[in-house]
Amino acid sequence: MGAREGASSVDGGSDERKDDASSSVTTEVRRLRRALHDRGRARTLRARAFAYDFILKERLGRGVSVKRRLVHAKLRDCLRALETWQSRAGRLEVDLERALAEDDAKSLQIIEGDITRVLAEFEAYLEEREVLEDLPKSVTGGDVSVPDAANESRSTLELMRCVREDENVADDAVRLDAVCERLRELETDDGWRGKLLAEVDGAAAAHGWSSENFSYGSTPFSSWIELFVRCPELKIRAQTLATDGLAYVVFGSSAGWLVFYGAFALGASSRGFEILRTLHDAATSARAEIDPEWKDSVNIEFNHADMLSASLENVGLIVLTSLCWDDDVHEAACAKLDAELFSGAFVIDYGDKLAAFESFTTVTDDPIRLPVSWGASQRFYIFKKVA
Numbered sequence: 001m002g003a004r005e006g007a008s009s010v011d012g013g014s015d016e017r018k019d020d021a022s023s024s025v026t027t028e029v030r031r032l033r034r035a036l037h038d039r040g041r042a043r044t045l046r047a048r049a050f051a052y053d054f055i056l057k058e059r060l061g062r063g064v065s066v067k068r069r070l071v072h073a074k075l076r077d078c079l080r081a082l083e084t085w086q087s088r089a090g091r092l093e094v095d096l097e098r099a100l101a102e103d104d105a106k107s108l109q110i111i112e113g114d115i116t117r118v119l120a121e122f123e124a125y126l127e128e129r130e131v132l133e134d135l136p137k138s139v140t141g142g143d144v145s146v147p148d149a150a151n152e153s154r155s156t157l158e159l160m161r162c163v164r165e166d167e168n169v170a171d172d173a174v175r176l177d178a179v180c181e182r183l184r185e186l187e188t189d190d191g192w193r194g195k196l197l198a199e200v201d202g203a204a205a206a207h208g209w210s211s212e213n214f215s216y217g218s219t220p221f222s223s224w225i226e227l228f229v230r231c232p233e234l235k236i237r238a239q240t241l242a243t244d245g246l247a248y249v250v251f252g253s254s255a256g257w258l259v260f261y262g263a264f265a266l267g268a269s270s271r272g273f274e275i276l277r278t279l280h281d282a283a284t285s286a287r288a289e290i291d292p293e294w295k296d297s298v299n300i301e302f303n304h305a306d307m308l309s310a311s312l313e314n315v316g317l318i319v320l321t322s323l324c325w326d327d328d329v330h331e332a333a334c335a336k337l338d339a340e341l342f343s344g345a346f347v348i349d350y351g352d353k354l355a356a357f358e359s360f361t362t363v364t365d366d367p368i369r370l371p372v373s374w375g376a377s378q379r380f381y382i383f384k385k386v387a
């Protein structure tokens, strides 16, 4: 017994030492991640690109002009710099993830050196190309910022009342706020973003698609609800999904945002299909955190799957988050809807490829432009399956 005790205490000791070592690797990875992201370059560049996009679409008139050309060049510089940053930081994130998984303290020193070098090189790149230099106000027509969208100051409850008036609406607004709060926290977590970046390269290689096909983005509830306000036919379809026993589906559901909107605001059975594990896990863990008292009453299903394998049976409304998809991925999704979606179903798409199909008709004369996380004036197209 004594010997056993001795043996077990030695084992226990080595386990503790291992735990200490791995917790020091975890702490060190956290520190390096902070160093990598502390300057918030991706955030700044995204905000700038967002603002230049807004200036082009909403402030400067159509047609060719010197002002448009200058703003366009700035937008392109910001997007290029963002892409450069994402690929450099993404590579380092992959290394950090690997060090964490292999519990490898030694490689962290090399990664630290790489981070210092990449940060210095990137600052030099921004300076050399004057990416963050302001254009004169006479060109941009005011500050390089985006005014708040009309809906942004309205509460979730007020917005939800645009599509429903039943007595449970207030409770569902509180629930949706809680889920969105949780997802927003996650979005700003560098560790989580790093894990996501690290997964994208592998997924792109595995499927033969570009890394952009897996870009992260989110659409605010205020924009999503505005689609129903601006398109009454869509609103009627959405309001009757639950009573008609039809589902609301999101292709490319990301961390679950649009699925939660549908479940809480429309009360419809809501399903998401997302190919990236990190995003799928974020959605399911946000779902699991829903208060146990009401989680069973909400009909939400998240599928970690290629959307092209989804069943479209009994689907009354589907969202294609196609903005970043490769052309062949978007085309395959459209062909699937052409072949499988029932006549009478509606589609919200971030692109207009369905216009080429005779089985679909556009429901609004012009696309609806609304702010999303990657641009101030994203076009949304509403289609109806007619054959």
Ligand SMILES: C[S@@+](CC[C@H](N)C(=O)[O-])C[C@H]1O[C@@H](n2cnc3c(N)ncnc32)[C@H](O)[C@@H]1O
Pocket: 213, 214, 215, 216, 217, 218, 219, 251, 252, 253, 254, 255, 257, 258, 273, 274, 275, 276, 279, 305, 306, 307, 308, 321, 322, 323, 324, 325, 329, 372
């Ligand atoms: C622009 S993002 C989604 C935006 C988001 N849902 C929103 O709230 O605006 C597009 C998503 O499609 C996913 N995706 C790309 N190809 C896919 C596929 N074949 N099957 C499922 N998801 C896919 C990407 O991983 C990415 O998360």
